[in-house]
Amino acid sequence: MPPSSASSALSEALAPPHDVATSQDVATSQKYDGTAPFPDDDCREPTRSGAERLYVTVTALIVTLPFLALGLAGWLLWGRLIHPTDVLLALALYAVTGFGVTVGFHRGLTHGGYRAARPVRIVLAVAGSMSFQGDVIGWVATHRRHHAFTDRPGDPHSPYRYGTHLRGQLRGLAHAHVGWLFRNDPTPAERYAPDLLADRDIRAVSRAFPALCVLTLALPFALGWAIGGTWVHAVTALLWAGLVRIALLHHVTWSVNSLCHVIGQRPFRTRRHDRATNLWPLALISFGESWHNLHHADPTSARHGVDRGQIDPSAALIRLLERLGLVRDVRWPAPDRIAARRT
Template identity: 65%
Template sequence: MRTQAPAPAYDGRSPFPHAQQRLGLHAGQVALTATIVIAPFIALGTGIWLAWGRGITLTDLLLAALFYIVTGLGVTVGFHRLLAHGSFTARPWLRVVLAVAGSMSLQGNLIDWVAAHRRHHTFTDRPGDPHSPHRYGNHPGGQVRGLAHAHLGWLFSSEPASATRYAPDLLRNDPAMLRISRAFPAWCAASLLLPFAAGWTISGTLYGGLTAFIWAGLVRVALLQHVTWSVNSLCHVIGERPYTTRRHDRSTDLWPLALLSFGESWHNGHHSRPDCARHGRAVGQIDPSAALIRLFERLGWATNVHWQAPDFLQHHRAVAGKHTLHIR
């Protein structure tokens, strides 16, 4: 009887095994994902058309900024640092508030989000990583295709991360998070209807509600989605790598995205110690998410916060130094 030869070890350069395989996609999943991705772009075109010759009102800009900050921090502080990595312990009411705010980003229900992210850390830039830009190899053509996959294509994959395997703590021991996760469609509706209601109330006109729905609702969702997806894609190809990470891990620090991502683009710092509450590890690296966690700690709303050790910078500098481009 012939035995199957073991799969060769990943060399860090080749395409992932089965990367070229076509995936059988569920039609409903594709339709829902496509709607969430495409609708905000249609709204952007509509918003530009409506604003032509009139401009965008201050109300729309302020509402867009408000909802961007609330939902963005819900993802970075709530979904990511609290739920995915346990960087701190939050009071139950704060845990719920952050989970709801993150759910209103329209990036998927929180349990699936956490499971996918934990899987990413388990197999960073190796076979098994759901959104590595190195999936198709490190030659230029493979990198371009890999960036498209890491940024958006992976959302249409029929290989979702198993919540039973990667998020059993939330499934079995956290009924509040399970209820919030199951109510994801309601949070999506609220994320779009609240700006509409606020715009209508403030302006006193239906037109004001419509423009707020477009700019503070759909366009805001699109911007936050693409900033988050850029951490998956760009922050594994372009940027600096000052800290030591695991073999094949190509996470980078990309400063232009730091403010828009609330500190998430200090991705190499994050991968060097995933449970740390602060991702911007060096002096001068702005990290609004860490600042908010610090505020929660001072108010007594967050405990057991994992901050970096004072000697972190001396012990975790990458031997190879800094690199600005990682296409090989």
């Protein structure tokens, strides 16, 4: 597809839908008051005052305790069921697949924050697919739909689906984090990602998703065997650099869907009902994706962390690729554009 056609298709995909399949979502979202449960869920419950502090505390415990337990297990098992090779492989594969999601799937393919040379586009799509987060076209379509209906009816993973009272918010956070994956709520790629369906290379990567899932597990197993020389090293590499690495990246990505719409700062204006926040503790491990408020204020910006001290590794990688001549037409944030969006 020519660049001009791709840009046109991207703009159309991100515009408010007008077809029959989504017109009901549009009409419903226009009536949404920002506090009630979404109309398609029979989950109305009484509002309780003073709930915010409680659900934030409960959510923080749910999110942090598994990671603390994982760190404790690693310390206890060091030298027995975890080896230095496992950690190095896990870090390397976490970076490769994580950047595949953030730089490839998200800032490039979903939002058109830059234009990449064909080999770079393919490599990033393959790396993102190895994150086990779904095929590239489905991922992009779902995320574009999220931006079209952020935190209102039609959003596939809003934490406000069940309302803003205590039980609704707790249930909504679980839904936004992982529950939405189990709902029968398909996003039509024909509507939200027509540009990718027209891209021969991306279609091939999308079809290869099952094989890439096998590869992302086979690779640490093979490298563990080659480096350690025993099946024990192969199995521990599969465990830590394969399964645990995938699980960690999953939960970091899902935390952007859930926590970064509930907890944090909102220095920039977003659309009505859009509650995207900046959550600094996730910045490094999400490669800059948790500067989510700016992203929703200016979705096509290639950099999300725009203020002093806001580390954004994904933007740094895009900058490096730009200097190497591998990406071009990067949409860096302009100072006047940023200033106009501040609250």
